[in-house]
Amino acid sequence: MVSGSAARWPLATFPRLRRLREALLVARTTLCVERARLWTEHFKEQGFDRERPLLRQARALSYVLDNLPPVVFDDELIVGSTTQHRLGALIFPEFMSMVIWPELPTLAQRAHDPVQLDPAHQALLGDEIFPFWKDLTVHEHARVKGDNPESLRLLERMVFYLLAKSNGITHIIPDYATVVRRGLAALSQEALQRSVEATDPEAAEFHQATHLSLEAVIRFAGRYAAECRRLSKQVTRSRALELLTIAEALERVPAQPAKTMHEALQSIWLVQVALHQENNDLALSFGRLDQILWPLYQADLLEGRLDPAGAAELLGAFFIKMGDHTPLVPSAAQKIFGGSATNQAVTIGGLTPDGDDGVNPMTMLALNVSELLALREPNLCARLHHDSPASYRRALVDSIYRTGAAPALYGDEAVIEALCAHGVSLEHARDYGVIGCVEPTNAGRTCGMTGAILFNLAAVLELTLNDGVHPLSGLQVGPRTGKLAALDSAGKLRAAFERQLDHLVTLACDGNTRLARAHAELHPTPLLSALIEGTAESGRDITRGGARYNSSGVAIVGLADVADSLTAIEQLVFEGEQIELAELGAALVDDFCGHERTRALLRSRASRYGTDDARADRTTIELIERVAESFDRHPTPRDGRYQVGYWTLTMHTGFGALTGALPSGRRRGRPLASGATPVAGAATAGPTAALASTAALPARLMANGIANNHKLPRGLLAQPGKLELMNRLVEVFFARGGMQLQYTVQDRQDLLEAQQDPDAHRDLLVRVSGYTAYFCQLNRAIQDEIIARTEDRL
Amino acid sequence: MSGGRWLRARADERVDRLLLRATVEALATSFDLARRLDPSFRRALEGFEATYQFSHGATSHQLCISPDRIRARPGRAASADYEVVFFDLRAALLRLRRDPSDLLGLQLENLIEETGNIHYLFRLGYLFGLLQRRGLDASLPMRRLWRGATALLDRRASA
Numbered sequence: 001m002v003s004g005s006a007a008r009w010p011l012a013t014f015p016r017l018r019r020l021r022e023a024l025l026v027a028r029t030t031l032c033v034e035r036a037r038l039w040t041e042h043f044k045e046q047g048f049d050r051e052r053p054l055l056r057q058a059r060a061l062s063y064v065l066d067n068l069p070p071v072v073f074d075d076e077l078i079v080g081s082t083t084q085h086r087l088g089a090l091i092f093p094e095f096m097s098m099v100i101w102p103e104l105p106t107l108a109q110r111a112h113d114p115v116q117l118d119p120a121h122q123a124l125l126g127d128e129i130f131p132f133w134k135d136l137t138v139h140e141h142a143r144v145k146g147d148n149p150e151s152l153r154l155l156e157r158m159v160f161y162l163l164a165k166s167n168g169i170t171h172i173i174p175d176y177a178t179v180v181r182r183g184l185a186a187l188s189q190e191a192l193q194r195s196v197e198a199t200d201p202e203a204a205e206f207h208q209a210t211h212l213s214l215e216a217v218i219r220f221a222g223r224y225a226a227e228c229r230r231l232s233k234q235v236t237r238s239r240a241l242e243l244l245t246i247a248e249a250l251e252r253v254p255a256q257p258a259k260t261m262h263e264a265l266q267s268i269w270l271v272q273v274a275l276h277q278e279n280n281d282l283a284l285s286f287g288r289l290d291q292i293l294w295p296l297y298q299a300d301l302l303e304g305r306l307d308p309a310g311a312a313e314l315l316g317a318f319f320i321k322m323g324d325h326t327p328l329v330p331s332a333a334q335k336i337f338g339g340s341a342t343n344q345a346v347t348i349g350g351l352t353p354d355g356d357d358g359v360n361p362m363t364m365l366a367l368n369v370s371e372l373l374a375l376r377e378p379n380l381c382a383r384l385h386h387d388s389p390a391s392y393r394r395a396l397v398d399s400i401y402r403t404g405a406a407p408a409l410y411g412d413e414a415v416i417e418a419l420c421a422h423g424v425s426l427e428h429a430r431d432y433g434v435i436g437c438v439e440p441t442n443a444g445r446t447c448g449m450t451g452a453i454l455f456n457l458a459a460v461l462e463l464t465l466n467d468g469v470h471p472l473s474g475l476q477v478g479p480r481t482g483k484l485a486a487l488d489s490a491g492k493l494r495a496a497f498e499r500q501l502d503h504l505v506t507l508a509c510d511g512n513t514r515l516a517r518a519h520a521e522l523h524p525t526p527l528l529s530a531l532i533e534g535t536a537e538s539g540r541d542i543t544r545g546g547a548r549y550n551s552s553g554v555a556i557v558g559l560a561d562v563a564d565s566l567t568a569i570e571q572l573v574f575e576g577e578q579i580e581l582a583e584l585g586a587a588l589v590d591d592f593c594g595h596e597r598t599r600a601l602l603r604s605r606a607s608r609y610g611t612d613d614a615r616a617d618r619t620t621i622e623l624i625e626r627v628a629e630s631f632d633r634h635p636t637p638r639d640g641r642y643q644v645g646y647w648t649l650t651m652h653t654g655f656g657a658l659t660g661a662l663p664s665g666r667r668r669g670r671p672l673a674s675g676a677t678p679v680a681g682a683a684t685a686g687p688t689a690a691l692a693s694t695a696a697l698p699a700r701l702m703a704n705g706i707a708n709n710h711k712l713p714r715g716l717l718a719q720p721g722k723l724e725l726m727n728r729l730v731e732v733f734f735a736r737g738g739m740q741l742q743y744t745v746q747d748r749q750d751l752l753e754a755q756q757d758p759d760a761h762r763d764l765l766v767r768v769s770g771y772t773a774y775f776c777q778l779n780r781a782i783q784d785e786i787i788a789r790t791e792d793r794l
Numbered sequence: 795m796s797g798g799r800w801l802r803a804r805a806d807e808r809v810d811r812l813l814l815r816a817t818v819e820a821l822a823t824s825f826d827l828a829r830r831l832d833p834s835f836r837r838a839l840e841g842f843e844a845t846y847q848f849s850h851g852a853t854s855h856q857l858c859i860s861p862d863r864i865r866a867r868p869g870r871a872a873s874a875d876y877e878v879v880f881f882d883l884r885a886a887l888l889r890l891r892r893d894p895s896d897l898l899g900l901q902l903e904n905l906i907e908e909t910g911n912i913h914y915l916f917r918l919g920y921l922f923g924l925l926q927r928r929g930l931d932a933s934l935p936m937r938r939l940w941r942g943a944t945a946l947l948d949r950r951a952s953a
Contacts, residue, residue: 102920105924
């Protein structure tokens, strides 16, 4: 396979891309009501047929796609708009969009992340759309059906865990390889045939629903083609030719197999837009785009239809389209999700299903285009394996330096081991793509809902130290496992911790199952199901376990803080007897005020994760093993296994704000450590030791991925030889079995200046915990957390 | 508990009871005023009948909303659509004063506990948002509430 670096172009080479990029960056987010209006209008007119949910949903989607006005912007080479605006936010009233309801009248005026909203649309949403869905949301359906179960009551406290299925089926990779290679018409015809032949009524309904949905997408493409033809009569001759070319493409794809790279990109994007109308537009990812596109790009090159610069422009236009929508985040939730894009991940490089190196010219093109655009979407994820070409690895490092944040790096050996340990075949495990932030999943064959549970491990520790009482609210949440004074040995402490852990895990899994069942009943998803392998054969929607592989994803928050806390108690209280248990308890209650010596001891004398210390690493590994064991006791709603990962979005600041002082010496309200990264300031032994600790974590128990955040000063890397040192660090980390590594390359001073003058730094990229974000769109707390992260020294 | 602390605790309870009643009554009065003055507020109430119950300790008050009348009632409702229990009434009020529509913030900071279909919570927030947009959150009853609450809280803090 071809490898090595391709041409690097400055953005100025592509005036069109520069204009499109600028238009996106200056666009103000506008709340788009069209999808919600049509969706609700359909159900108001047709009723909510509870007998045939699959057909009901397929007809609703068809209604939306048949009536959504096509929107084509100037300069676009790839068309299809998620919303009616250059940068829009969708509303899903059947899920959790109603959290924005209180803010509708003031959304445009809010201080952080204002969103434009037409007054008429505000009234439509507030007075007609949201009221209609009162009893029909996933959350309410599960709550009523379970008679307000404890698991959902606890969810509403938002301190212990968050369950994402209230918000739709997201975090998945559709089978875009099949969309490109076979086209939707073939899938639709097969579905029709199966619906006729099926003897099981549910299967017959499922196939009929997928057929209806796929046909609706084909008509949707036809309407876009017609719009391009209409617009071609109103523009310059050169633009008219472009629009006619796009129209011709849309008259073929996505119905038929793509014959060119342009058709493939257009096909994928139009299907993505259609999928965004069916399910929440979060982390719907593209999989291994370089593997899908390379045969078409190669054919284009051979036939002389395209040269590398032309291909770069097309791919750039496609990447820019990915940024056309953004999540609608309520003010209070800015702590949790602030600044996040919708995290559409694109995966490049890595092993092929046969075990060969998969790097090809499209890999390098994607890397180069991502670099020249330097946008937060797509979340570019680059795979590395032990035999990856050295030039490719170096190109990745150079790209991280230039963009300041992308791509994130993944170690094939660790990821493949993790997926195989969870029942994925070796061939399919090698074919993984990354979803959303950092979650590796077999592309196109898995319903994994990788963000199903966000779990606060620090809350487990707080319950342990307080006899099951949550200190912030005073609620008795966990079992009574003894007051702190009674936990007078490491054995007792661990036993109490494990009981509290099992209790919270049981509740989180119970809530997840209830929401999954509610989702299957209220909002099955026939279009997305049609694009996941296994559903056609099983005749079941993905919400009912129809996919080839089924799992639910867990993201653990607070790993390093809890591991350091347990190590500190064991070493300083039980072994060294340097701190009395009573003194520790008092220090935690007082947030270490008046207990400065105790805090200093905890922070300086105890072993800490991230220093390549055997004791601390062992505690961390044992913690990961215990968490995995606890989740493994519960089957997922679709008879799969829970896959646990260690990534945190911005929840390490969100949960951190709600967490009291911890025995690690962390003070009340401070951010928890992000992802699987050591606590900020703890990795005092340097980046090699920090990476060694993370590489030692058991990959097989982290199948939902990890976010391993590191920060390097740009000024340092500019010095001779430093980039090569970074390259060596990367090489050694993955050679030692590391799973994931991502860098923010910015100088502290630049970040501080960006806080002062956001307008001048609006495209400054950083890694949060998994995703790439514009620094200035993050809330102040997460900005400060990124500034405070340990800076690696080379 | 010493006599002084006991007396102070009783006084605090009385203040909280007063605050809760004043809050619900001010809400009802302001909403009713908005209903009369603001067509968009009336549209938002179309077809909406709901009883909210607000509790703190042993004290409860109801906010009864219908398209043609909004009123406060003391005591527990026989059947409330939505119940809000304040863990820390004063902190919640101070937060609401900063941003009355930020109900999610109250949940995140564990200042309240709620029971019922969260639809009702967010719909209530929407009504408050409409007040805010029209500047009616600065209407006489609300101004009185905030002024009174602030004075009370300041007095307690300085004591």
